[in-house]
Amino acid sequence: MKIRYQLKPRSQRRSTAFRPEGVLSFGQLRTDHMFLMDHVDGAWLDPRIVPYGPLALAPGAVVLHYAQEIFEGAKAFLHEDGEIYAFRIDKNAARMNRSAAGVCMPSLPEADQVEAVLALLDVERLWYPQQDGASLYIRPFMIGTQDSLGVKPSSRYLFCVFLSPSGPYYPAGFQEPVKLLISRRFHRAAPGGTGAYKTGGNYAASLMAGEAAHAHGASQVLYLDVTDRYIEEAGSMNHFHVTRDGSLLIPAFGDTILRSVTSESVLELGARELGIAPRLERLELEPFLAGLKDGSVVEAGGFGTAAAVSAVGAYVFDDGRELKVGDGRIGPHTRRVYETLTGIQRGTRTAPEGWLFRVPRASSVAAPRAVAARAKAHSSSAGATIARKRTASRTAASAHRHAAAGRLSPGAGRRVATPARRAAKPRR
Numbered sequence: 001m002k003i004r005y006q007l008k009p010r011s012q013r014r015s016t017a018f019r020p021e022g023v024l025s026f027g028q029l030r031t032d033h034m035f036l037m038d039h040v041d042g043a044w045l046d047p048r049i050v051p052y053g054p055l056a057l058a059p060g061a062v063v064l065h066y067a068q069e070i071f072e073g074a075k076a077f078l079h080e081d082g083e084i085y086a087f088r089i090d091k092n093a094a095r096m097n098r099s100a101a102g103v104c105m106p107s108l109p110e111a112d113q114v115e116a117v118l119a120l121l122d123v124e125r126l127w128y129p130q131q132d133g134a135s136l137y138i139r140p141f142m143i144g145t146q147d148s149l150g151v152k153p154s155s156r157y158l159f160c161v162f163l164s165p166s167g168p169y170y171p172a173g174f175q176e177p178v179k180l181l182i183s184r185r186f187h188r189a190a191p192g193g194t195g196a197y198k199t200g201g202n203y204a205a206s207l208m209a210g211e212a213a214h215a216h217g218a219s220q221v222l223y224l225d226v227t228d229r230y231i232e233e234a235g236s237m238n239h240f241h242v243t244r245d246g247s248l249l250i251p252a253f254g255d256t257i258l259r260s261v262t263s264e265s266v267l268e269l270g271a272r273e274l275g276i277a278p279r280l281e282r283l284e285l286e287p288f289l290a291g292l293k294d295g296s297v298v299e300a301g302g303f304g305t306a307a308a309v310s311a312v313g314a315y316v317f318d319d320g321r322e323l324k325v326g327d328g329r330i331g332p333h334t335r336r337v338y339e340t341l342t343g344i345q346r347g348t349r350t351a352p353e354g355w356l357f358r359v360p361r362a363s364s365v366a367a368p369r370a371v372a373a374r375a376k377a378h379s380s381s382a383g384a385t386i387a388r389k390r391t392a393s394r395t396a397a398s399a400h401r402h403a404a405a406g407r408l409s410p411g412a413g414r415r416v417a418t419p420a421r422r423a424a425k426p427r428r
Contacts, residue, residue: 001112003119004048008032019130024167026306027137031124031163035116039106039157047116049123052162058147062154067201068144070099073305074261076121076136076359078128079347085356086138087345089117091261095198096140102197104153105142113140114357116161121359129165133173135345137164137306169306170219174338177301177313177330178219180234181212182285185318188223188233188256195256202258203236210235216316220302224285225256231283232256237302237310238263240278241288241325242333244296248278250303262303266337268352273340276333292323299331308345309338 007013013032030052037047062068072095076086093113100107117138128136140161144154170178186209189195194202209221213235220235231239231251238260240250250267253259271277291297292315300312311330315323343349344356 001047001115003035003116004046005123006048006050007123008051014124014126016126017130018127018165020134020165020167023171024129024131024134024165025171026166026169027164029165031127031136031165033120033123034163035120035159035161037108037116037159039159042106044106044108044112044159047112049120055158055160057145060147060149062144062146062148065149066144066151067199067204068103068105068154069141069200070096070103070105070198071139071141071200072096072198074117074138074140075305075345076128076138077346078130081347084121084125084128084136084359085345085347086117086121086359087357088261088265088355089114089138089357090354091264092138092140095259095261096142099197099199100142102194103199105144106157108142108159116140116159118357118359119362120161120163122362124163125359127163127165129167131167134165134167137166139164170310174309174311174330177311177325177328179217179314179316179322180220180222180312181216181218181317182222182224182315183209183212183318184224184228185209186212186221186223187226188221190226191255193256196254196258198258206236216318216320218316222315229284229286231285231288233258234302234310234312237304237307239302240266240300241283241291241297242276242299242331243291244298246276248274248276248333248337249281249283250278252280252282260303260305262305262308262341265341265355266303269340274333274337276336289323292325295326298326299334300325301334308342309334 032052033049034052035047035049038045057064072092074086074089074092076084078084090110093108093110096113097107097110117140121136121138124136138161140159142157142159144156145158146154146156148154168174170176188206188209189202206221209223213219213221220237222234222239223232224230225232233239233251238250238257240248240263242248248266250263251257266274266278267280269278288297302310302312304310311334312325313328314325317323340349344351347356
């Protein structure tokens, strides 16, 4: 992919490392640039890095009226070697393509998504926040831009990536457990809908439930399925709980639950790394509540990119009753999962092969192919083998079919996975 660089003059860009004066909040700051690419007539065109700023969008754009939009969330971390590493961004790319298929949008080769993120991180590396617990949050998204009031998929799309230097998602970080509201008044998703896709409409529909949770002193809602029988998600996180017999249980993924990259990572790490056996199950609410009461459920929490791991100390009900989890504090299993996962992200623990993507340093960010060339050279010098990844998705209401092929080079351990150039362009 040939990226065009249209950067701010050097005098207007950050020239020194970013050292926040106070505690950095989550998701409020922006860096100097963003990545953009257009989809027109069945092909992705003009990949470019430009100054961060407003997008030119017609008032009749499909995204503004019918919410044809998807997005992702990932993070990058500065390691002791002075290099920046992005965590499992190939998994985010794959999930974005699943979301795209779910709302009739074109797929984007995973290798191109990865290359776009790494190129932007390289340009903005001075924006990495020099503060404990901080990271560079990565937000890729795609929107339908056609100026049309017909209720149908857009014929034009925009893909964008921007960065946010961020502190912990919850102000107290991992140190304080949160509280969840258990209510039968709200449901996040219904079978056959868009619950398994990361699309903005799902989050807009959760705002009222979130406000109700805050009114009860809770951070979020523990969502149930539409029958009010089964546990689904914890706000925007996958829920989990730990049993006295040493199991870590996550509600089974389905068409009403978003497949969390964090949950998938926990499942892949397994008992050998975590000291507890994680598994997916369809979990009923009443046995869970009974377990909280009799002590057979000893810990609970949520998994997600923004907070990584969040412990739950209590559940509150609509009538104000509260049910404590264990002693109400962060349990040892939850702490070990958190420390293992964040240790891998921050480079203090060895990562499984291919989990971390080192951001290649371009000799000149003004050279359009510098990042891609450096990434390819790095994978060769490391003796990495090239693994072919193919992604394809079919739009449900469009005459176009999109197919793409890309390559990812996983490398070894935490020294890892950088993208090579894609093998083929999207077909028209």
